[in-house]
Amino acid sequence: MSDREQILGRIREALTVTAPKPGAHGTGAGHHGPAVSPGPSSTRQWLPLVGDSFEERVALFRTNSAELKTDFQLLNSREELTAALIKLRDADGWKRIGSHQGELTQVACDALGLPVCRTDATYDVRELEQCDAGVTECDALIAQTGSVLVTSRSAGGRALSVLPPHHVVVVRREKLLPDLQAGFELLKSKYAANYPSFISLITGPSRTGDIERILVLGAHGPKKLTILCL
Amino acid sequence: MKSVIQQFKEQSRVITKDLRHRNLIQTALGKYEIKRDEKKAAFQSWSSARQAAAEIKWEAINHLDKHLPDFVRRLEARGTVVHWATTAETARDIILKIVRDQKARSIIKSKAMTAEEIHLNDALEHEGFEVVESDLGEYIVQLRKEAPYHIVFPAMHLTRGDISELFTRELGSAPTDNPEELTMIARRALRQKYVTADVGITGANFAIAETGMISITENEGNARLTAALPKVMISLLGIEKVLPRMEDLALFLPMLATAGAGQALTCYNSLYGGPRQPGESDGPEQYHVVLLDNRRTELLADAEQRDALHCIRCGACLNVCPIYRNVGGHTYGTTYSGPIGSVITPHLRGLQEWKHLSFASSLCGACTEACPVKIDLHHHLLQNRRNSAHEKPSVIEKITFKIAGFVMNRPGLYAVVKKLARLFQPLHKLVKGTRLDPAYAWTQSRDLPTLPAESFKDWWKKNK
Amino acid sequence: MMYPKVGISMVRILERLGHKVEYPEDLVCCGQPAFNSGYWDESRSVAGKVLGRLKDAEAVVIASGSCGAMLRVFYPDLFAKTPQAQEAKALSAKSYEFSDFLVNRLGVTDVGARFPARVTFHDGCHGLRELGNKKAPRALLAGVRDLELVEMKDAETCCGFGGTFAAKFPMISTAMGEVKCASAFATGAEYIVSNDSSCLMQVQGLLSRQGSPVKTIHLAEILAQS
Numbered sequence: 001m002s003d004r005e006q007i008l009g010r011i012r013e014a015l016t017v018t019a020p021k022p023g024a025h026g027t028g029a030g031h032h033g034p035a036v037s038p039g040p041s042s043t044r045q046w047l048p049l050v051g052d053s054f055e056e057r058v059a060l061f062r063t064n065s066a067e068l069k070t071d072f073q074l075l076n077s078r079e080e081l082t083a084a085l086i087k088l089r090d091a092d093g094w095k096r097i098g099s100h101q102g103e104l105t106q107v108a109c110d111a112l113g114l115p116v117c118r119t120d121a122t123y124d125v126r127e128l129e130q131c132d133a134g135v136t137e138c139d140a141l142i143a144q145t146g147s148v149l150v151t152s153r154s155a156g157g158r159a160l161s162v163l164p165p166h167h168v169v170v171v172r173r174e175k176l177l178p179d180l181q182a183g184f185e186l187l188k189s190k191y192a193a194n195y196p197s198f199i200s201l202i203t204g205p206s207r208t209g210d211i212e213r214i215l216v217l218g219a220h221g222p223k224k225l226t227i228l229c230l
Numbered sequence: 231m232k233s234v235i236q237q238f239k240e241q242s243r244v245i246t247k248d249l250r251h252r253n254l255i256q257t258a259l260g261k262y263e264i265k266r267d268e269k270k271a272a273f274q275s276w277s278s279a280r281q282a283a284a285e286i287k288w289e290a291i292n293h294l295d296k297h298l299p300d301f302v303r304r305l306e307a308r309g310t311v312v313h314w315a316t317t318a319e320t321a322r323d324i325i326l327k328i329v330r331d332q333k334a335r336s337i338i339k340s341k342a343m344t345a346e347e348i349h350l351n352d353a354l355e356h357e358g359f360e361v362v363e364s365d366l367g368e369y370i371v372q373l374r375k376e377a378p379y380h381i382v383f384p385a386m387h388l389t390r391g392d393i394s395e396l397f398t399r400e401l402g403s404a405p406t407d408n409p410e411e412l413t414m415i416a417r418r419a420l421r422q423k424y425v426t427a428d429v430g431i432t433g434a435n436f437a438i439a440e441t442g443m444i445s446i447t448e449n450e451g452n453a454r455l456t457a458a459l460p461k462v463m464i465s466l467l468g469i470e471k472v473l474p475r476m477e478d479l480a481l482f483l484p485m486l487a488t489a490g491a492g493q494a495l496t497c498y499n500s501l502y503g504g505p506r507q508p509g510e511s512d513g514p515e516q517y518h519v520v521l522l523d524n525r526r527t528e529l530l531a532d533a534e535q536r537d538a539l540h541c542i543r544c545g546a547c548l549n550v551c552p553i554y555r556n557v558g559g560h561t562y563g564t565t566y567s568g569p570i571g572s573v574i575t576p577h578l579r580g581l582q583e584w585k586h587l588s589f590a591s592s593l594c595g596a597c598t599e600a601c602p603v604k605i606d607l608h609h610h611l612l613q614n615r616r617n618s619a620h621e622k623p624s625v626i627e628k629i630t631f632k633i634a635g636f637v638m639n640r641p642g643l644y645a646v647v648k649k650l651a652r653l654f655q656p657l658h659k660l661v662k663g664t665r666l667d668p669a670y671a672w673t674q675s676r677d678l679p680t681l682p683a684e685s686f687k688d689w690w691k692k693n694k
Numbered sequence: 695m696m697y698p699k700v701g702i703s704m705v706r707i708l709e710r711l712g713h714k715v716e717y718p719e720d721l722v723c724c725g726q727p728a729f730n731s732g733y734w735d736e737s738r739s740v741a742g743k744v745l746g747r748l749k750d751a752e753a754v755v756i757a758s759g760s761c762g763a764m765l766r767v768f769y770p771d772l773f774a775k776t777p778q779a780q781e782a783k784a785l786s787a788k789s790y791e792f793s794d795f796l797v798n799r800l801g802v803t804d805v806g807a808r809f810p811a812r813v814t815f816h817d818g819c820h821g822l823r824e825l826g827n828k829k830a831p832r833a834l835l836a837g838v839r840d841l842e843l844v845e846m847k848d849a850e851t852c853c854g855f856g857g858t859f860a861a862k863f864p865m866i867s868t869a870m871g872e873v874k875c876a877s878a879f880a881t882g883a884e885y886i887v888s889n890d891s892s893c894l895m896q897v898q899g900l901l902s903r904q905g906s907p908v909k910t911i912h913l914a915e916i917l918a919q920s
């Protein structure tokens with residue numbers, strides 16, 4: 001019998017007896033009765049609250065970004081976007097960037113006027129490793145958590161948004177979603193026929209607390225995350 | 231060879247007196263607690279979220295016979311090679327074969343407790359492969375040739391001074407007590423490894439049946455690099471990792487981060503559904519998923535404790551456990567330490583040999599209260615105790631409880647015993663706190679209360 | 695057996711509130727030590743007697759969160775699938791830890807006590823987590839005149855007693871107790887109060903060995919003062 005058959009056989013046999021439902025045992029219930037049972041479809045109502053209007057969501061995204069040490073900028077025109085990019089380039093002395101095909105990434109590359117390592121087709125990892133920033137688009141921003149939702153299709157593959165020391169996201173404000181649930185719904189409607197092989201929720205620049213639980217940014221991934229939202 | 235229980239007791243004796251260790255852990259976890267409480271408070275209802283998470287896991291585990299094959303079928307449909315391993319040995323052999331076939335020299339790994347469980351690094355190194363742990367904490371303990379101290383914070387037992395010394399010795403870097411500089415030293419050392427590694431090995435936090443993807447939660451970006459750069463990627467995961475739907479992550483990701491690290495969400499939560507697909511520009515050419523049983527099906531067969539398979543390895547139960555906080559992670563001598571380790575190790579590695587961990591608990595229940603998926607941890611410790619006593623009773627204890635029961639069910643006899651105790655109490659002073667003291671286990675560090683002159687019963691008789 | 699004052703205080707308070715108290719003289723133990731050690735058959739032989747004796751009581755009031763949890767939470771487990779399962783459930787439903795009984799059953803928070811001291815409260819784990827009883831003891835303390843309650847850091851952390859655990863793993867138990875004592879000491883309280891005598895025995899044992907000026911006292915003893 002193959003390992004596969006053995007394991008599946010053992011699982012089937014084990015499951016002939018049903019386990020008690022969670023919360024069936026009395027702990028902590030005291031005289032106050034058992035916990036209410038939600039049902040999986042309604043988990044949104046237990047999670048951190050997100051406002052209904054665009055303004056509330058931007059405000060939440062901004063607060064989350066500040067806490068995560070993400071640089072979030074809400075911009076009102078292409079000119080402001082260009083200016084913000086140039087400011088970043090000059091402040092850190094960028095020499096080359098990595099990027100991919102896209103409406104806003106094209107605007108960014110044009111504005112920056114630097115050599116670009118493109119990750120749309122096979123590329124040289126060593127070359128990408130030498131880049132000062134990775135400029136990508138994304139699928140969505142998530143207000144609830146301050147996250148950027150990317151996929152290998154929307155953000156130039158797996159490495160572009162993690163290998164260079166600075167990740168810059170250029171995104172239109174229509175892409176701001178309320179919460180994670182909405183993010184997963186979007187993925188489903190957009191890709192269900194054929195998902196990209198890589199999907200990620202990026203929440204702030206790379207970090208570690210492995211030394212005395214003290215926060216350090218830029219452990220392996222980018223030290224900086226900038227979101228330029230048009 | 232000392233038995234594992236002797237080792238446990240000896241190490242406990244040493245480390246519980248080590249005030250430096252005690253303070254280090256109290257401080258580190260104190261920081262975590264503040265953050266965790268803050269993030270929990272942001273939930274509209276943490277307790278309902280826990281109940282929901284527990285119910286989803288219940289559904290996943292109790293229908294594993296459906297969800298696991300679904301997960302596998304969808305992964306395979308997009309070019310992933312799925313391997314099944316009944317034992318640790320099979321899993322090691324599968325992985326060894328993959329790296330040998332690749333003629334790989336160097337392997338980069340991101341954190342995976344299942345890899346610790348099957349002692350994968352030893353097996354790979356024994357065959358001459360270079361394996362580098364890329365998570366900072368794991369990298370540190372690997373350089374020290376130690377096991378991880380904690381399932382989420384592997385190097386929590388070390389100070390920056392310890393780490394600086396280690397890096398100076400092993401990497402030749404200049405001493406520094408700045409955590410940021412230390413992190414950068416590791417970053418530079420590991421960057422080169424990434425670019426040259428042939429194979430990347432990861433664990434997984436969740437396996438999504440609906441879409442055939444694995445989900446990896448991390449903060450540093452090391453797992454993302456491991457999954458992006460090497461041309462072969464291997465993920466090793468226990469069969470219990472399954473979640474039915476992708477959107478279940480909308481609940482589980484924030485709960486894992488909150489309970490595990492006091493974060494609203496960890497920095498990177500990534501889903502991988504296969505090797506590089508047509509039209510994609512990077513990612514591995516081959517993707518292997520190794521599904522590990524290693525006696526998980528035995529735990530599954532124990533309906534009473536089946537919920538222990540709901541565990542999402544967040545580490546919250548370790549963090550709040552006063553036993554863990556005082557004896558530390560290494561004392562357990564197990565891959566999974568703390569309350570969850572004490573519950574499942576007897577199932578994974580033998581009840582009689584590991585039952586002492588179920589007894590080394592005050593049953594305070596802090597673990598059960600902390601667990602985001604509501605595993606009935608401390609009651610499972612009680613059940614392990616019951617099962618072990620049932621399977622192999624200790625003659626002395628059985629007799630003691632028999633006699634005690636006999637005496638206590640006979641009030642007259644009980645009264646005599648109590649009188650005797652009162653008579654003998656003055657004599658106790660002579661031996662108190664010495665090894666001759668029958669109550670030495672207590673009196674070596676604590677005083678006993680003096681027996682009252684009048685018992686409650688005497689008072690009751692007099693006053694009623 | 696070790697702390698008759700606790701029982702005496704409890705009886706006095708209940709009688710002061712106009713209740714008739716009965717004490718089943720022939721009951722001495724709820725069977726928890728054997729239960730916690732894994733010897734459920736032996737435990738059942740002691741606990742079975744408790745079931746029988748308390749069958750007709752209107753409510754059972756217990757001065758310790760730990761024994762309270764045994765009757766309330768663990769008896770139904772212990773007697774599950776035995777002929778006494780129903781009896782165990784019935785007893786569970788009418789068993790109360792003392793402070794829970796006063797506050798949640800009788801609706802009393804002021805028993806007319808006075809205790810001029812600065813105290814800190816230690817939550818016994820069983821009372822807190824098995825019985826979910828955090829508010830009642832504090833409500834009662836709030837009703838005591840001239841008493842100042844200062845919460846300690848980690849009030850909910852176990853003191854390290856844990857029954858046979860304290861004897862089987864004394865080094866761990868002691869370390870836990872030391873952490874507890876340090877938290878309590880940091881509040882500047884004169885008394886550590888709890889509703890569980892076994893916790894108090896552990897904490898007092900350490901305090902007196904350390905020569906600490908801090909004292910322990912059971913909640914019932916405070917409530918009986920006037």
Ligand code: SF4
Nearest residue numbers: 541542544545547601
């Ligand atoms: S048992 Fe619960 S608290 Fe402990 S690691 Fe697993 S999920 Fe986290």
